[in-house]
Amino acid sequence: MPNKVVVVGGGYGGSAAAKALDGVSDVVLVEPKEAFFHAVGALRAAVNPEFLPRIFFPYDKLLAFGRVVRDRAVRVEPGRVTLASGEELAADYIVLATGSGYPFPAKTDVDDxxxxxxxxxxxxxxxxxxxxxxxxxxxxxxxxxxxxxxxxxxxxxxxxxxxxxxxxxxxxxxxxxxxxxxxxxxxxxxxxxxxxxxxxxxxxxxxxxxxxxxxxxxxxxxxxxxxxxxVVPQTAYLTGALADVRRPNGQVAVSETLQVKGQDTVFALGDITDIAEPKQASAANRHVEVVAGNIKALIEGKRELAAYQPGPxxxxxxxxxxxxxxxxxxxxxxxxxxxxxxxxxxxxxxxxxxxxxxxxx
Structure with a gap:
């Protein structure tokens, strides 16, 4: 059986991570929104109605082998993700990529x-x-x-x-x-x-x-x-062994390999990490390279993992x-x-x- 990877959150980092691991493992992307929301274009969409449709991208063609579950994670602990619907997803590896909330119109909290x-x-x-x-x-x-x-x-x-x-x-x-x-x-x-x-x-x-x-x-x-x-990191779903890695500001403590502190099979990327760097989509994409590469390495039985270095x-x-x-x-x-x-x-x-x-x- 292929390794199961559950990616929690379908923003910039989560979508890219799911895409990078698609076919390497059995990927499930958990995301409550109907379509990907391109926050980089949100402020222009607020003033230009013609630009508005260009900031929404359906998820249905993102993965060739895995699947996207339109639901919200309410409890995440090593090896298991519980959804608002009550469904439980078993996972060999978990990627936390739920990003952050921000006042409208820079971001939206509307799923439809x-x-x-x-x-x-x-x-x-x-x-x-x-x-x-x-x-x-x-x-x-x-x-x-x-x-x-x-x-x-x-x-x-x-x-x-x-x-x-x-x-x-x-x-x-x-x-x-x-x-x-x-x-x-x-x-x-x-x-x-x-x-x-x-x-x-x-x-x-x-x-x-x-x-x-x-x-x-x-x-x-x-x-x-x-x-x-x-900015408000979206991490209230962390429970059990992961509850202690959630810092008072909502960020998640990670190691240089972007594994959640104290965990071997749970990774975090994007805005929710406690890395001291600007929280930008470009940073999330750099995180993806490290996270996806390290999960692939673990699946292949390798012990040496890549370390993330914040850029200037x-x-x-x-x-x-x-x-x-x-x-x-x-x-x-x-x-x-x-x-x-x-x-x-x-x-x-x-x-x-x-x-x-x-x-x-």
Whole structure:
């Protein structure tokens, strides 16, 4: 009998891991969403309804030999995955790849594709009706979202508020300078170094004019706001022998081989790992190479496993389809031309189409 591998979570890392192990072992991918959600393109989908279908990819052509189970893991322990339906999956190896939650529209927590798309269409209509947009959070999500909004509606006033003193402080000063230059050209206002005294009275993404002020008494009037911070690792399902590897922040303790600490047959990758590096889809893909290679090695009876080494700080930050900046290892700081070559109008949808054997749905 072939070894059974259960991959829990069908995001960037989970889908790629399942694909890499398909045929090498008996793979089951557990994922509650009807289709893969391409979070890299989510912010553009929130402003451009024509782009929206391109961020959903059905799972039915991902695996040639394994299967995808549309369900949610509620208990995971070595050798067994229990689903919300009550089904139990025995596993020789388990890959934890459940990723993280993040406020809408950077991510969606809606499992049904039609319902998720409707939520994005409503957001687009609400932004369209607003004259002033407030974004809370000056990290990559807030900055990218501001650029997408300004590309579609250059006349709108967009304000970004964050208690941090500067943007992108974990990256090189030259990158920050280039991003600030483009934000100024787009007339995007940064209000940094002071939080809001109180959150807006309306729900995020809802229409409704409001007035707020920062702790430093900067007054802001807007018609809509969005929360652009708050990563939450999705690991509440860990039980039994795996309960102790879940850190207080929800991340999972892993060794350099990406095996869960204290476990030989359970691996973790992507956003849920406690590796000190930016939580990006590119990092998850690098994790996949190590995890899939190590599981193959164990199946073949090898004892030497590969170790994962985090790469240098890197980021590709679009500010609309033709803007943005990047910090690339070995290439330094790049401006809009290079950034748009990497992410630009496509936002990597073509590459995902190859992985899933389809175009966007």
């Amino acid at each position: 594709t039609a319902a998720a798309q409707q939520k994005y269409r409503e957001a687009q209509a609400n932004i369209d009706a607003a004259e002033h947009v407030l974004l809370l959070g000056a990290g990559p999500v807030g900055l990218e979202f501001a650029g997408e909004i300004k590309h579609v509606w250059p006349e709108k006033k967009v304000v970004i508020v964050d208690p941090v003193a500067d943007i992108l402080s974990e990256y090189d000063p030259e990158l920050r300078e280039e991003v600030r230059r483009q934000l100024a050209e787009l007339d995007i206002q940064l209000v940094l170094g002071s939080p809001l005294k109180k959150n807006p009275p309306t729900e995020p993404g809802a229409r409704g004019t409001f007035h707020v002020s920062t702790a430093s008494d900067v007054d802001i009037t807007a018609n809509i706001w969005f929360r652009c911070f708050g 700080a890197a980021i590709i930050l679009p500010l609309g389809p033709t803007g943005g900046a990047a910090q690339l290892p070995g290439r330094g700081i790049a401006g809009p031309d290079v950034t748009s070559q990497f992410k630009g109008a496509d936002l990597l949808t073509g590459r995902l189409g190859q992985l899933f054997g389809v175009g966007g749905v």
